[in-house]
Amino acid sequence: MTNKNAGVIAAGHKKTAAAGAEILAQGGNAFDAAIAAMLASFVVEFPLTSLAGGGFLLAHTKNNENILFDFFTQTPRYKKTLETLDFYSVNLDFGGQTQAFHIGLGSMATPGNLAGIFAVHKKLGKFPFHVIAEPAINYAENGFEISKFQAFCLQLLEPILLASNDGKKIFAPQGTLLKQGNLCYMKDLANTLRILSKKGADELYNGEIGHQLIKDCEKLGGYLTLEDLTNYQVTVRKPLKINYRGHELLTNPPPSSGGALIAFSLKLLESINLDNIEFNSAKHRQILAQVMSLTNEGRKDGYDQHIYDPKIVEKFLEIQHLQPYQNQLINNINKWGSTTHISVIDRSGNAASVTSSNGEGSGYIIPNTGIMVNNMLGEEDLNPLGFHQWQCNQRISSMMSPTIVLKNGRPEIVLGSGGSNRIRTAIFQVISNLLDLKLPIKKAVESPRVHWENNIFSIEPPFKETINNNQLPDSTKLVLWDQQNMFFGGVNGVIKTDSGDVDGAGDPRREGAFLIVN
Numbered sequence: 001m002t003n004k005n006a007g008v009i010a011a012g013h014k015k016t017a018a019a020g021a022e023i024l025a026q027g028g029n030a031f032d033a034a035i036a037a038m039l040a041s042f043v044v045e046f047p048l049t050s051l052a053g054g055g056f057l058l059a060h061t062k063n064n065e066n067i068l069f070d071f072f073t074q075t076p077r078y079k080k081t082l083e084t085l086d087f088y089s090v091n092l093d094f095g096g097q098t099q100a101f102h103i104g105l106g107s108m109a110t111p112g113n114l115a116g117i118f119a120v121h122k123k124l125g126k127f128p129f130h131v132i133a134e135p136a137i138n139y140a141e142n143g144f145e146i147s148k149f150q151a152f153c154l155q156l157l158e159p160i161l162l163a164s165n166d167g168k169k170i171f172a173p174q175g176t177l178l179k180q181g182n183l184c185y186m187k188d189l190a191n192t193l194r195i196l197s198k199k200g201a202d203e204l205y206n207g208e209i210g211h212q213l214i215k216d217c218e219k220l221g222g223y224l225t226l227e228d229l230t231n232y233q234v235t236v237r238k239p240l241k242i243n244y245r246g247h248e249l250l251t252n253p254p255p256s257s258g259g260a261l262i263a264f265s266l267k268l269l270e271s272i273n274l275d276n277i278e279f280n281s282a283k284h285r286q287i288l289a290q291v292m293s294l295t296n297e298g299r300k301d302g303y304d305q306h307i308y309d310p311k312i313v314e315k316f317l318e319i320q321h322l323q324p325y326q327n328q329l330i331n332n333i334n335k336w337g338s339t340t341h342i343s344v345i346d347r348s349g350n351a352a353s354v355t356s357s358n359g360e361g362s363g364y365i366i367p368n369t370g371i372m373v374n375n376m377l378g379e380e381d382l383n384p385l386g387f388h389q390w391q392c393n394q395r396i397s398s399m400m401s402p403t404i405v406l407k408n409g410r411p412e413i414v415l416g417s418g419g420s421n422r423i424r425t426a427i428f429q430v431i432s433n434l435l436d437l438k439l440p441i442k443k444a445v446e447s448p449r450v451h452w453e454n455n456i457f458s459i460e461p462p463f464k465e466t467i468n469n470n471q472l473p474d475s476t477k478l479v480l481w482d483q484q485n486m487f488f489g490g491v492n493g494v495i496k497t498d499s500g501d502v503d504g505a506g507d508p509r510r511e512g513a514f515l516i517v518n
Contacts (some may be wrong), residue, residue: 019136037342075377087106105222105362107374293452358373457476
């Protein structure tokens, strides 16, 4: 930890964190730093996020205002016949589990990241936008070294990243895929960022870039129309607020699902006394498995079908719905995800928690821009009712859950995660590690995690104690991983104590980093 006047940032890549830290050092606020880091992540975290993806920024201002900016992707306004769509599956092997993803122009939803960045800057930013964009432009223009994690992502996502000529120009400039230690240049994206710095988000939503995107959708088989782009709106919401063992948590509200499911899990866990439970013991893992399993049951029991009900959270978390699951927990006790997260606290007490994603990318890059468009309509966890079954012109429900924990009305912990449907379980476990088990943030983030889904209980090493199936939900299959893996998310968090000291942690599973700015 360090002094009271420091700012701190945690992010999914050291250059992402450095971009935000540079702006903090110049006197920018947490929101300037978060935007600079987001722009940098579109360059150096290319497999995870993009200008044409979607996300959420949870803001706590020094004036105690709490704002959730929802700039996630939107379903198209019109459907098309499936025969006309460019929509196909690819299987990606994570070394422990195989996961199918669906890509092509028919997998693209209306992007929101760019609109969100400009909306946050307009309301809360302090520095001129062109200054905030400088670090990202520098990375894209002058190149950045491919790290071990990025080399893994390149190999994993090769069918997607090399699906277009523009992709080959970036990721296989000499005819073979870039490897660890190679420099990656994104000169088209650098030029695009310069244009956007001058012209604003409208260049994508109603300008030359947007018109090229729509032209290709019409010709090659995408849902999107110019009407989808020109009508896209960033939505400002009140954060979902919950109390957990005396702490006030702010997170992402519906129509996104992650925040409500984290709240449900925490409310289940609240019924258990963890004072004498040893971290990573068989008993601890048993509790987590039961909580995750019961949360999945609770989700099926009236949540997914009513996502757009304005009172869904009240109904989902009301004691009549919650108590049977709490009782069941008490009785029982006696994968990839292309997403990234940035957490910032500045010297003045502003805090920003921002999660963004591009899915795995659709494989389509808008020609000569360096922008790969998302594949959110092809993400299984975002389409629980099945592909092409979405309602038209609706905000897609996401697992992303940027979260801030307040103490006496001030930001104490800022965190979030990537990891698709593992986002909520990763955040849930780190919150419990911090608040229940009192672990320091580095250990809370780096400690082994578990994930229960579809009767599979995945466990990271080390395995302090064995656990057998009769301690787990019925029909559970155990999967013991041989090493920690990005499958279990990528939590990046920062913390500020009562005395003003700050600390943070970037998740090593995804080469996360954190920096303190004095």
